[in-house]
Amino acid sequence: MTPKTIVVLLKGYPRLSETFIAQELLGLERAGFRLELVSMRRPTDKKRHPVHDEIKAPVHYLPEYLHEEPMRVLKALFKVAAKPGFRQAAKAFFRDLTRDFSRNRFRRFGQAAVLAAEWPSQAAWLHVHFIHTPASVGRYASLIGRIPWSVSAHAKDIWTSKAWDLKDKLAAARWTVTCTRAGFDRLNELAERPNVHLSYHGLDLNRFPHFDALRPPRDGSNPADPVRILSVGRAVKKKGYDVLLEALAKLPAGLAWSFTHIGGGDELAGLKAQAQNLGIAERITWKGALDQREILLAYRNSDVFALACRITADGDRDGLPNVLVEASSQALPIISTEISGIAELFKTEENGLLVASEDVGALAAALERMIREPALRQRLGKTAEERVRRDFDYHSSIGDLKRLFSAGGADVVPGSGDLRQ
Structure with a gap:
């Protein structure tokens, strides 16, 4: 039976870097679901995408830090202590605490108590975005309120979580959906039952x-x-912008190019x-964070898109970056690297140029080739667009989710796997 109202738990909302989530929320509303959004953090971005203003769902904010709203947390704990699932949730929390004794773990349980205490009476399902800390809150709240729940796992949340943590959440959730084959394989290895599903994020091609x-x-x-040359992405370690700058600096001195970066991020000052230091600052424009309409114009005014994604020391990595x-x-x-879901969409010489992560020389060679060969750019860009318009329409991913929600706890596809097979 399809739940009419779904509570969607998010780490932060709205976020400029998570347009794929916003598009999914709007798609679910258009598919007939009523949503209630609950965010663990308040927004920090100064801009919003147009899609955020089209989403009708109300947004509620949990206490970001428990000490900021102590009476709200205490009131919630008092209320949920009487619920039949509280003892089971507390048992799960203390078991987790022995493996992860941290303030963060206490905060997640307090947020879960608030979520369960303030649960909308009309809601029948909890869906969580990201399988790391948001899913901890979701799992505890589900146990307290005996609420069925599901989770979308993406990239960092999969690869930086401990195996025991992922196993517990995969076992507790009715189903899990993820957006790359690499992520699916990782989760499926840990799942005790066939409840992990692969569904690539789609794009609203009308936008x-x-x-x-x-x-x-x-x-x-x-x-x-x-x-x-254009790149769009947060200036964080896993995006590999330091490698991209090194590669740009290796290009022949007489080659005419310019580079524009769009996005915020903690590493911007260091990259500038x-x-x-590399002597290329005069060729670079740093635009900062822009909204989707401005980014679309930048795509159209550029000749090449470059992103040098990497796997960081703690295992963090991209899945399939939406900007690609x-x-x-x-x-x-x-032009990008061969990690994670990037190689699931792009094949070198067919619809893009991929190089090994961290290989500055190979990245510089790919850049030089793209700069010198406009016919190559045209051919690769055309083939990539054809693939995206054929296989990455967001209506397909919304259809996948609709089938999952409609089936509830059932295994939607025999043997699980790719919902589009």
């Missing part, structure tokens, strides 16, 4: 219509009209200093 104009055949020979799908929808040719 990213086909770009009819022909890009100029720039080839790096005219300093007055350089080849325009690195660009100065967006850029491809505009026939903008892609």
Whole structure:
């Protein structure tokens, strides 16, 4: 039976970097679901995407830190202590605490108590985005209120979580959905039953219509009209921007190119200093965070999209960055690395150029080739756009979720796996 009202638990909302979540929320509303959004953190971005304003669901905020709203937390604990599932939730919490004794663990239980105490009476299901800390809150709240729940796992949350933590959550959730084959394989190895499903994030192609104009055949020979290289992403370690800057600095001195970065992030100051030290700062424009309409214009005004994703020391990595799908929808040719879900969409020489992560020389060679060969850019961009428009329409991913919610706790696909097979 399809739940009419779903509570969706989010780590933070709204976030500019999580357009794929916002698009999913809007898609579920359009599919007939009533949503109540609950966020563990208040927004910090100064801008919003248009999609955020189209979502009708009310947004509620849990105490981000328990000491900020002590009476709300105490009132919630007093209320849920009488619920039949509280003892089971407390037992799970103390078991987790022996393996992860941290303030963060206490905070998650307190947030779960508030969620369970303030649970909307009309809601019948809890869906959680991210299988790390949000799923801890979701699991405890589910136990307290005896609420069925499910979880969407993405990238960092899969690869930086302990195996025991993932196993417990996979066992407790009715089902789990993830957005790359690499993530699916990791979770499926740990799952005790076939309740993990693969469904790639789709793109609302109405927001990213086909770009009819022909890009100029720039080839790096005219300093007055350089080849325009673009990257969109937060300036964080896993995006590999330090590697990308090193590769740009290795390009031949006489080659005409410019680089534009869109996005915020803690490493921006360090990257700007690195660009100065490398002697390429005058070729770089740092735009900061922009909304989706501004980013679409940037895709259309650029010649190449580059993203040097990596796996960090703690295991953090991207899945399939949404910006690669967006850029491809505009026939903008892609240079990236072979990690995670990136290689599930892009094949070198077929619809992009992929290099090994951390390989500055290979990345520089790919950049030089794309700069010098406008025909290559056109061919790869066209093929990538065809793949995205065929296989990455968000209506498919919403259909996957609708089937999962409709089936509830049932195994939706025999043997689980890719919902699109």
